[in-house]
Amino acid sequence: MKYYSTNKNSERVSFKEATIKGQAPDKGLYFPEMIPQVDKSLIDGIEELSNEEIAFRVIKPYVDNEITDDDLFKIVSETVNFSIPLVKVSDNIFSLELFYGPTLAFKDVGARFMSRCLGYFIGRDAESGLTDNSKVTVLVATSGDTGGAVANGFYDVPGVDVIILYPSGKVSPVQEKQLTTLGKNIHALEIEGNFDDCQQMVKQAFVDEDIDQKLFLTSANSINVARWLPQQFYYFFAYKQWAEKNHPPVISVPSGNFGNVCAGILAKQSGLPVRHFIAACNVNDTVTEYLKTEIFQAQTAVPTLSNAMDVGNPSNFIRILEIFHHQFPDLAKNLSSYSISDEETIATIKEVYEQTKYTLDPHGAVGYLSLKRFLQTHPGRKGIFLETAHPVKFPDAVENATGKKIEPPFSISSIMKLEKKSIKMNASYESFKNFLLD
Numbered sequence: 322m323k324y325y326s327t328n329k330n331s332e333r334v335s336f337k338e339a340t341i342k343g344q345a346p347d348k349g350l351y352f353p354e355m356i357p358q359v360d361k362s363l364i365d366g367i368e369e370l371s372n373e374e375i376a377f378r379v380i381k382p383y384v385d386n387e388i389t390d391d392d393l394f395k396i397v398s399e400t401v402n403f404s405i406p407l408v409k410v411s412d413n414i415f416s417l418e419l420f421y422g423p424t425l426a427f428k429d430v431g432a433r434f435m436s437r438c439l440g441y442f443i444g445r446d447a448e449s450g451l452t453d454n455s456k457v458t459v460l461v462a463t464s465g466d467t468g469g470a471v472a473n474g475f476y477d478v479p480g481v482d483v484i485i486l487y488p489s490g491k492v493s494p495v496q497e498k499q500l501t502t503l504g505k506n507i508h509a510l511e512i513e514g515n516f517d518d519c520q521q522m523v524k525q526a527f528v529d530e531d532i533d534q535k536l537f538l539t540s541a542n543s544i545n546v547a548r549w550l551p552q553q554f555y556y557f558f559a560y561k562q563w564a565e566k567n568h569p570p571v572i573s574v575p576s577g578n579f580g581n582v583c584a585g586i587l588a589k590q591s592g593l594p595v596r597h598f599i600a601a602c603n604v605n606d607t608v609t610e611y612l613k614t615e616i617f618q619a620q621t622a623v624p625t626l627s628n629a630m631d632v633g634n635p636s637n638f639i640r641i642l643e644i645f646h647h648q649f650p651d652l653a654k655n656l657s658s659y660s661i662s663d664e665e666t667i668a669t670i671k672e673v674y675e676q677t678k679y680t681l682d683p684h685g686a687v688g689y690l691s692l693k694r695f696l697q698t699h700p701g702r703k704g705i706f707l708e709t710a711h712p713v714k715f716p717d718a719v720e721n722a723t724g725k726k727i728e729p730p731f732s733i734s735s736i737m738k739l740e741k742k743s744i745k746m747n748a749s750y751e752s753f754k755n756f757l758l759d
């Protein structure tokens with residue numbers, strides 16, 4: 322399998338090169354040259370298969386022979402070694418709970434897979450003496466959950482330094498602790514700006530020749546294929562647990578940078594039965610508007626309660642266009658989108674808690690309400706929303722809405738006692754560049 326750049330001005334590369342490089346030299350995103358079809362036996366016999374086997378069979382054609390089967394099986398086993406249950410919330414709505422990983426959000430899946438692939442590739446190159454790049458610097462901009470998941474996934478991986486940029490005051494206390502307390506090879510930069518500023522600084526560093534001469538940079542944002550592709554796994558796990566196999570679910574995905582929903586659509590295009598996708602957005606509604614008007618107008622991100630989705634220019638959307646060969650009617654047939662305000666988010670958390678005792682986090686609430694709206698106009702269908710983070714990561718909003726205290730899991734109460742270590746920086750590229758060259 323080769324990967325081309327969505328800007329079409331860079332050479333095709335292998336999975337290994339795409340993982341190490343992150344972004345293509347022409348600033349495009351890598352995309353597989355073909356979408357492999359899963360074996361019919363995988364779908365028909367899915368209830369009989371372990372999650373490890375499903376994950377291995379889904380990812381194998383994308384990785385090709387760049388990792389041996391034994392090592393790949395080990396990597397996917399470590400990637401999905403926590404439970405991902407499908408929980409009934411009401412008669413026609415189910416929650417896919419993606420928050421049982423070490424940082425309590427779905428990004429653990431992509432981060433764990435990518436860190437292990439990168440560790441594998443670097444380790445093998447160092448052994449064989451193929452490159453003298455014995456050290457790789459991973460740059461990552463985060464609007465909330467990416468930083469913690471990447472920090473955790475890469476913690477203490479030999480040969481890898483991680484630099485995380487996050488917007489000061491715009492991530493929750495738990496999120497901030499998860500990315501600033503590990504130490505060792507993990508460095509947190511607290512940027513006085515918003516997520517788009519952080520993302521812009523990272524993008525610029527990748528095309529800076531002065532930096533290129535000194536450091537070997539790669540990205541751990543969802544643009545990296547090794548983070549993006551494994552996100553297909555849990556759409557298959559959801560179908561495995563779906564009772565009515567002849568009536569595939571509508572799936573609603575709380576969306577920010579659009580890597581997650583794009584992975585779901587990819588899974589569908591490769592043969593997974595899914596009726597329809599919903600991109601559930603907060604008031605950062607670039608894509609909701611695009612589906613109405615066919616005009617893609619990037620915006621400045623607005624801060625909301627579902628902060629991991631505060632993205633005004635979603636970088637992975639180009640991959641969704643690529644899947645549908647830039648044909649708007651095909652895209653619109655497969656994807657709907659809703660934009661949900663903070664007031665509606667709070668009201669949804671409250672209402673669902675009162676009616677069902679199910680506790681939503683703000684991201685899941687956006688997913689739930691979007692799904693509910695869709696089902697109201699499409700009677701008879703049933704659906705799944707992805708519960709992308711544990712409610713304890715957003716205690717203020719959730720406890721205000723439900724009036725009930727959330728019991729933090731042990732991993733959270735212990736991390737809250739650790740001391741935050743970050744480097745404050747203004748949102749200027751010059752400061753960031755000086756820091757990197759230092």
Ligand SMILES: *Cc1c(COP(=O)(O)O)cnc(C)c1O
Pocket residue numbers: 426427428465466467543575576577578579580581582629630684709710
């Ligand atoms: C990152 C994140 C999202 C958005 O996912 P994208 O792949 O960027 O669209 C949604 N919810 C939570 C909790 C997240 O951390």
